[in-house]
Amino acid sequence: MNNKNNSLEKMASFCKRRGFAFPSSEIYGGLAAIYDYGHYGTLLKNNIRDAWWKHMVQLREDVYGLDSAIFMHPETWVASGHVEGFDDPRVDCQKCHQRMRADHILESFGIKADKAPLDFINKELEKLKKKKKIKCVNCGSTEITPAKQFSLMIKSNLGSPTDELSEENVVYLRPETCGGIYLEYKNMLDTVHPKLPFGIAQIGKAFRNEIVARQFIFRTREFEQMEMQYFLHPKEMKKNYEMWKDIRFKWYLNYGIPKNRLRWHKHEVLSHYASMAYDIEFEFSSLQGFKEIEGVHARGDWDLSQHGKYSGVDFTYTDEKTGEKFIPHIMETSAGLNRLFLMFIDSAYTEENVGGEKRVVLKLHKKLSPIKIAIFPLLRKKKELVNVGQKIHEEIRKKWMCEFDTTGSIGKRYRRQDEIGTPYCITVDFQTLDDNSVTVRERDTMKQERVKIENLEDYFLKKL
Numbered sequence: 001m002n003n004k005n006n007s008l009e010k011m012a013s014f015c016k017r018r019g020f021a022f023p024s025s026e027i028y029g030g031l032a033a034i035y036d037y038g039h040y041g042t043l044l045k046n047n048i049r050d051a052w053w054k055h056m057v058q059l060r061e062d063v064y065g066l067d068s069a070i071f072m073h074p075e076t077w078v079a080s081g082h083v084e085g086f087d088d089p090r091v092d093c094q095k096c097h098q099r100m101r102a103d104h105i106l107e108s109f110g111i112k113a114d115k116a117p118l119d120f121i122n123k124e125l126e127k128l129k130k131k132k133k134i135k136c137v138n139c140g141s142t143e144i145t146p147a148k149q150f151s152l153m154i155k156s157n158l159g160s161p162t163d164e165l166s167e168e169n170v171v172y173l174r175p176e177t178c179g180g181i182y183l184e185y186k187n188m189l190d191t192v193h194p195k196l197p198f199g200i201a202q203i204g205k206a207f208r209n210e211i212v213a214r215q216f217i218f219r220t221r222e223f224e225q226m227e228m229q230y231f232l233h234p235k236e237m238k239k240n241y242e243m244w245k246d247i248r249f250k251w252y253l254n255y256g257i258p259k260n261r262l263r264w265h266k267h268e269v270l271s272h273y274a275s276m277a278y279d280i281e282f283e284f285s286s287l288q289g290f291k292e293i294e295g296v297h298a299r300g301d302w303d304l305s306q307h308g309k310y311s312g313v314d315f316t317y318t319d320e321k322t323g324e325k326f327i328p329h330i331m332e333t334s335a336g337l338n339r340l341f342l343m344f345i346d347s348a349y350t351e352e353n354v355g356g357e358k359r360v361v362l363k364l365h366k367k368l369s370p371i372k373i374a375i376f377p378l379l380r381k382k383k384e385l386v387n388v389g390q391k392i393h394e395e396i397r398k399k400w401m402c403e404f405d406t407t408g409s410i411g412k413r414y415r416r417q418d419e420i421g422t423p424y425c426i427t428v429d430f431q432t433l434d435d436n437s438v439t440v441r442e443r444d445t446m447k448q449e450r451v452k453i454e455n456l457e458d459y460f461l462k463k464l
C-alpha cells in the first residue's frame with residue numbers, strides 16, 4: 001500500500017483522530033473553513049514554521065524579521081488595490097444556495113478562467129448551461145445564477161463607536177501578511193540599515209472570505225502565511241528572481257518532499273500588481289492532482305509607489321555609491337503554512353503491511369516530527385523499569401520534544417508513535433537493569449539497536 005489513495009476525508013479524519021487538526025467550534029455545529037490545531041498539529045505547524053524561518057532568516061545575512069499587526073489603517077488596502085479588486089467570481093445554486101467558484105467550474109471543463117473578466121466567464125457559463133452541463137455540487141440542480149464578483153476582504157468594526165459597519169469606520173482583517181511589511185519598510189530601513197538587495201520576512205495570520213469551503217485546511221478563511229519581500233534595484237530582478245525560485249524549490253526537497261511531486265506553474269494572467277508569477281505546486285493525493293502551495297512573484301514598484309502615493313511618504317532609495325534615486329522593486333515568496341501542513345501530512349502518510357497487519361506511519365522529515373523520541377518501560381508494573389524510563393525522559397526532554405508511555409503492549413505503543421511520525425522509540429527492558437543499555441527503534445526501517453543510557457544524548461544529537 002502506498003499513499004496514493006489518501007482521500008481528503010481520510011486525511012481530515014486522521015488529523016482529527018490523532019489530534020492534528022479539528023474543525024473549529026464543533027460544539028456549536030462548526031464554522032465553515034476554519035480549523036483548530038491540536039497538540040501534535042501545533043507542534044508540527046511550529047516545526048514547519050521554524051524550518052522556514054531558519055532558512056529564510058537565520059541562515060541569511062540579507063533577510064530581517066518582522067511581526068506586524070493584523071489590523072492596519074484601512075487606506076492600506078485601498079492603496080494596494082484590494083478594496084477595489086480582490087474578488088473571485090461566484091455563482092449560487094438557486095435551489096439550495098450552495099456557493100461555487102465560477103472560474104473553478106470553467107476550469108473543470110478545461111476552459112482557462114484564472115482572473116478572467118466577468119463577461120468572459122458568464123459567456124462561457126451560458127454555453128455550458130445551455131447544454132445542462134453545470135450542476136450544483138451539493139444538490140445536483142442545474143439552476144445556477146450568473147457569476148458576480150465577490151470580495152474576499154473581511155471587515156471589522158474595530159474601534160468604532162457603533163456596532164454598525166459603514167464605509168467610514170471599516171477596518172479590514174489583512175488578506176495577506178505582506179501589507180505590514182510595506183508599511184514598516186521605512187522603520188526597518190532606519191533601524192537595521194540594510195543595503196539593497198535585502199528582504200523582510202514575516203509569518204502570521206491572514207483572512208479571506210473564500211467562496212468555496214470544502215477542502216479541509218487547503219483553503220480556509222483564516223490561515224497563516226510565511227512571506228518574504230525582497231527589495232532590490234529593478235535591474236537586479238531577473239537574477240534574484242531565479243535565485244529565490246531555486247532556494248524555495250530546494251527547501252521542499254530538503255524537508256523530504258519527493259521531486260516528482262513538485263512542479264512549477266507559470267501564470268499567464270497576472271494579478272494587478274505582478275509582472276511575473278510562478279507557483280510551486282505539489283501533487284496532493286488527497287486533492288487528486290497538483291495544487292499551488294507557494295507563489296514567487298515579481299511585484300515591480302507597485303507596492304511602495306502606491307503606498308507612497310496614498311500616504312504622502314517618499315519611498316525613494318538613494319544608492320550610496322552611484323547616487324541613483326529610485327523606488328525599490330519587490331519580489332516575494334509567499335507560502336501558506338496550513339497548506340504546507342496538509343502537504344507534509346499528505347506526503348508522509350503511509351499504510352504498510354507488516355506481518356499481515358496494517359501499519360499507519362507518518363514518514364515526516366525528522367526535523368518536522370511533532371515528537372522526536374518516545375520512551376517506553378517494557379512493563380508498567382515493574383517499578384525499576386518505570387524509574388529508569390522516567391529518568392531518561394527527564395534528561396532528554398530538555399533537548400527534544402518527548403513522550404513517556406506505559407500503556408498497552410510495546411507493539412501498540414510503537415504503532416501509536418508511528419502514526420504521529422515519531423522517529424525514535426526507546427524501550428527500557430530487563431537487560432537495561434543489567435548493562436544500562438536500552439533499545440532504540442527507528443520509525444521507517446523498524447530496526448532496533450542497543451545504546452548505553454549515558455550515550456543517548458550523543459546518539460540523538462547525531463541523528464536528529
Ligand code: GAP
Nearest residue numbers: 176178218219220223293294295334335336339
Ligand atoms: N502576498 C501574495 C499572496 O498572498 P497568494 O497566492 O494569494 O499570494 C500565497 O497566497 C499563498 O498563501 C498560497 O500559495 C497558499 O499557500 C496560501 N493561501 C492563500 N489563500 C489561502 C487560503 N484561503 N487558505 C490557505 N492558504 C492560502
